[in-house]
Amino acid sequence: MSIRARIDALFPRLASEQQFPTQGQTIFVDLERQEVRRAWIPHRVVTQLLGGRGVNMFLLHNLLDEALEPIHPEVPLIFGTGILTSMVPSASRGNVTSWSPESRVLMDSNAGDYFPSFMKLNGIDHLVLYGKAPKWTLLHFEGDQPKFVDAAPFMGLDNIDLRAKIANDFSGVEGKDYGLAAITTAGENLVLCSGIMAGPKAIYARGGPGAKMGALNLKAVLIQGRSADLSTARPHKLRNRDVAVKLLNTSVVKNALKKRGTPFLYKPSRMLGAMGTKNNQETTWTDKLDAENIDPYRPGMEGCFACPVNCRPLNDMSVLGESGVGSRESETPAVDHVAATPDTRQPTPIPDKYVKGDGPEYVTLGKFGPNVGITEVTQVLRLNNICNDLGLDTASTGSAISWAMELYQRGMITREQTQIDLEWGNYETIERLLFMTAKREGFGDVIADSSQAVATGKYPRESLDYLMAVKGLTQSDPHDARILKAFALGLAVATRGMDHLRNRVTLEINAKINDSPDFKAELYGGPVSAEPNSYEGKETAVRRCENIYAVGDSVGMCRFTTKLFNSPSLPGYEEFADQVANVTGIELTNEAIDHIGLNVMGVERLINAKLGITRADDTLPKRWFEEAIGVGPYKGEKIDRGEFDKMLSRFYAISNLTEEGVPKPEWREELEGVLTA
Amino acid sequence: MLQTESRVTVRLPEPLREGRGDVITMNATSLGDIIAELDLADDRDELFNFAVNGDLVLHGEKDVALKYGDEVEIVVAFAGG
Ligand code: SF4
Numbered sequence A: 001m002s003i004r005a006r007i008d009a010l011f012p013r014l015a016s017e018q019q020f021p022t023q024g025q026t027i028f029v030d031l032e033r034q035e036v037r038r039a040w041i042p043h044r045v046v047t048q049l050l051g052g053r054g055v056n057m058f059l060l061h062n063l064l065d066e067a068l069e070p071i072h073p074e075v076p077l078i079f080g081t082g083i084l085t086s087m088v089p090s091a092s093r094g095n096v097t098s099w100s101p102e103s104r105v106l107m108d109s110n111a112g113d114y115f116p117s118f119m120k121l122n123g124i125d126h127l128v129l130y131g132k133a134p135k136w137t138l139l140h141f142e143g144d145q146p147k148f149v150d151a152a153p154f155m156g157l158d159n160i161d162l163r164a165k166i167a168n169d170f171s172g173v174e175g176k177d178y179g180l181a182a183i184t185t186a187g188e189n190l191v192l193c194s195g196i197m198a199g200p201k202a203i204y205a206r207g208g209p210g211a212k213m214g215a216l217n218l219k220a221v222l223i224q225g226r227s228a229d230l231s232t233a234r235p236h237k238l239r240n241r242d243v244a245v246k247l248l249n250t251s252v253v254k255n256a257l258k259k260r261g262t263p264f265l266y267k268p269s270r271m272l273g274a275m276g277t278k279n280n281q282e283t284t285w286t287d288k289l290d291a292e293n294i295d296p297y298r299p300g301m302e303g304c305f306a307c308p309v310n311c312r313p314l315n316d317m318s319v320l321g322e323s324g325v326g327s328r329e330s331e332t333p334a335v336d337h338v339a340a341t342p343d344t345r346q347p348t349p350i351p352d353k354y355v356k357g358d359g360p361e362y363v364t365l366g367k368f369g370p371n372v373g374i375t376e377v378t379q380v381l382r383l384n385n386i387c388n389d390l391g392l393d394t395a396s397t398g399s400a401i402s403w404a405m406e407l408y409q410r411g412m413i414t415r416e417q418t419q420i421d422l423e424w425g426n427y428e429t430i431e432r433l434l435f436m437t438a439k440r441e442g443f444g445d446v447i448a449d450s451s452q453a454v455a456t457g458k459y460p461r462e463s464l465d466y467l468m469a470v471k472g473l474t475q476s477d478p479h480d481a482r483i484l485k486a487f488a489l490g491l492a493v494a495t496r497g498m499d500h501l502r503n504r505v506t507l508e509i510n511a512k513i514n515d516s517p518d519f520k521a522e523l524y525g526g527p528v529s530a531e532p533n534s535y536e537g538k539e540t541a542v543r544r545c546e547n548i549y550a551v552g553d554s555v556g557m558c559r560f561t562t563k564l565f566n567s568p569s570l571p572g573y574e575e576f577a578d579q580v581a582n583v584t585g586i587e588l589t590n591e592a593i594d595h596i597g598l599n600v601m602g603v604e605r606l607i608n609a610k611l612g613i614t615r616a617d618d619t620l621p622k623r624w625f626e627e628a629i630g631v632g633p634y635k636g637e638k639i640d641r642g643e644f645d646k647m648l649s650r651f652y653a654i655s656n657l658t659e660e661g662v663p664k665p666e667w668r669e670e671l672e673g674v675l676t677a
Numbered sequence B: 001m002l003q004t005e006s007r008v009t010v011r012l013p014e015p016l017r018e019g020r021g022d023v024i025t026m027n028a029t030s031l032g033d034i035i036a037e038l039d040l041a042d043d044r045d046e047l048f049n050f051a052v053n054g055d056l057v058l059h060g061e062k063d064v065a066l067k068y069g070d071e072v073e074i075v076v077a078f079a080g081g
Helices: A003-013 A041-051 A052-063 A115-121 A159-170 A209-214 A237-249 A253-255 A263-274 A292-297 A362-367 A376-392 A394-409 A427-439 A463-467 A485-493 A517-522 A538-555 A572-583 A590-610 A622-626 A641-654 A665-676 B031-037
Strands: A025-030 A036-041 A077-081 A094-099 A108-110 A124-130 A137-142 A143-149 A178-182 A217-225 A311-316 A357-360 B007-011 B023-027 B048-052 B071-076
Touching: A003 A036, A003 A362, A041 A052, A041 A263, A041 A572, A041 A590, A041 A665, A052 A077, A052 A124, A052 A538, A052 A590, A052 A665, A077 A115, A077 A209, A077 A217, A077 B031, A094 A115, A094 A209, A108 A209, A108 A590, A115 A178, A115 A217, A124 A217, A143 B031, A159 A178, A159 A217, A159 A376, A237 A253, A253 B071, A263 A292, A263 B023, A263 B071, A292 A311, A292 A376, A311 A376, A357 A376, A362 A376, A362 A394, A376 A394, A376 A427, A394 A427, A394 A463, A463 A622, A485 A538, A485 A641, A517 A538, A538 A572, A538 A590, A538 A641, A572 A590, A590 A665, B031 B048
Parallel strands: A025 A124, A137 A217, B007 B071
Antiparallel strands: A025 A036, A077 A094, A077 A124, A094 A108, A137 A143, A178 A217, A311 A357, B007 B023, B048 B071
16 A cells, blocks of 8 residues: 555644643645645544654654665655653653664654754654655755755765754754754664754764655755744643752752763763673773863863753863864864875874764764773764764764774674775774765675665674674664663564663663662662662563653653663652643653553554564574673673573563563554554 | 771762862772761762772672771763763
């Protein structure tokens, strides 16, 4: 059935008018025919899946034709904004959903900055994009009215220049006047590790959204104005004040997130002996990359739309003149990009536009530090700035490079094939490779295939033994989870692949919580072993985290500020339920809202099942079962296959899933009722 | 004599320094002594973890025994990013 026929079939089941105050439309845009249809998500779907990620799943489940290929333009690309996005502090987020061309399972990626908020501010809750535009297009919404603009003047531009040109051509300031989601040359070239940039750094990163958007011939979506009537069902600002106070009084926000951002995690991971190093062959690395060593290069912090936390560190290497681009004159970069000097391990001394930027996050620090053998802060900062400009997902790109480096180390690929020296820590190669990847040039074409490089015939089959991926998606963060069994289970069962942001029980590293069994049991809804490397009860903690994070994504709350991710004291169900009631008038109990989290996972598992995913895919990279950690307090630790399998079965049992990992028949029927009634 | 035998150095993160500098020495035979001395007990929201001689401690914190010359570091163990 074609996408148009699927939409025709879906339409009678959608609502023809707004269902609650502040609800935005779901807009279906046929890029090929330049046609637009509008509807509203029915109340009964909202009460089961809320909005954002949850409702995106409803739409994908209805519109996905698994007989196609993920990159096919009739597989839709769906942007969604949370039900509270832009209206509650730190609810600045939204998701983009499709079938991933990178992993070939569910694609679902979250971003902040401004784009999701500008969707909501203009009355657009979901944007379903499909069909290949006859020529490269910029979709320009003035309010909720789209225009199909010829994107020719913007083609070939990467993030920095593209955003500057759009600000100039559309006379506005991003974040104040408009939100922009755009692809770079990497997306134009269908690079599988490319994302959709939602700001200078914010990126819908995981699963190849950049390639998916590129396949539609869609360069950018620009949403300009603040046209929606966002009058709430009941006053909500007073409660917003409580939420903001709660956020800002949480120790981790005060002491870490607001001051240095996520690079803080590098040090504890390193000290635990759990810092993924050289494609996880090793697990500890230099203290030179500890967050405090980035301090001298941090001129300030940035934040997403109306978020009081401002957790995103900026970087400016020109201040110390030792940036690798070392000049105070770099305020106005003399040149666009100067390649690293080939015969040293140092970047060029000539200033260019990568002397400053936004970031890094811990993920980038790990993936472009230890994982590829880099030890210098300035080199990591520069690679971070280049990835932001090229629109490359640092998790997937860093993982693809470290995979290649290990294959090179093992002689499974040779210099003859690569034409470049892939030795660990070779900064010059890594920098060059990023540009080659964005253009699919030389060996960059192999990196651009990310985890699919075996399927596309570029690596031998045995290479898969060294791919640090689950369900085709490489690990999102650098933490080696052989020690913390809850982390390991989360990575195995995450519906989008090996990703920590779906269900990580991050508080497993908090000794005070581990040493308070009653408090811990209350937090997760059941007993969970105090010992991080034990398998006991870890399924309970993962289940609770998966539910609350799915709810967070559906209301639009940032993961960093959602209860359980960074602290037990951050806003959670209580605040979400109160503000959903105040904003929309929809009353939900804490139990009901928790069940919504479960529903979102259930629908995601139904989608993955259609794509052929089974229990066998809820697993971990071979290395973690077979090779033990070699350093630190947990030396000798690895994943025991038998114990892991039992933990997985327990996880399925408490998740209302069959032994194959899909919703049990009764619940499945219930979910299908919501999805197809 | 006992006092000298239990002398350890403690490296403090910025939020806990309170004018004390970044490294202090104290008498402690277990991490529990340091927790009591710095008044860190029972605040589960504070994500401060201990590392003893470079190894991070994830549970059983109060009972971790210390000996003369041990180097303890308190790390802001920001959880996820
Ligand atoms: S906490 Fe940070 S990433 Fe999250 S919404 Fe706020 S500024 Fe954005």
